[in-house]
Amino acid sequence: MTTIARTPAQIGNALRRVRKDKGLTQKDVSERTNLRIATISSLENGDAGTQIRTILAVMMVLQLEFRVAERGSDQPSLEDIF
Amino acid sequence: MTTIARTPAQIGNALRRVRKDKGLTQKDVSERTNLRIATISSLENGDAGTQIRTILAVMMVLQLEFRVAERGSDQPSLEDIF
DNA sequence: TGTTAATATACGCTCTGGCGTAAAAGGAAT
């Protein structure tokens, strides 16, 4: 699954969804990143001031990565083709 | 084009490349985002402390978006299929 | 090689992110 994220809120929502899908709590992520639970909460709630190092640390733990893509270039999925 | 960005440096490089491809200077981006040139420079050089609002503002101007993707899920390109 | 554009750095300032810590509020069960 790949989700578009153009706003801090969209990033936060995406990370929260993945975290829950993986059965992890904010505390789990907190421990594995050495970030405060409050920081994870803030990020998931779309705080625009969150530093990129913080987001990337959480994404690392969730085994996620960013892809920088041109806006509007729709991502063709295999389902769209076959 | 879609580039993977797992580190602040990779994000900075991707944004710099796209900016130049579009024939824009840091000053151009600076004016359109109301961010200082110094901030753009810092971001492009991979400052891990850059805030997500700053990165997203620049990406907006460059008509870029993030995609949150599972690490290791290779992005199949049409060329790979046909 | 000298001029101009572009990028990188620096200084003082204000604001706030994340820290440590703690408490409050929500949620999901029995």
Add this chain to the structure above:
DNA sequence: ATTCCTTTTACGCCAGAGCGTATATTAACA
């Protein structure tokens, strides 16, 4: 309802991001 887990919020603190401004440094290129 109460217990337990999870998430949110709060407070004082320090470090640093981005601001305004200005000056280096580097890059192009006549």
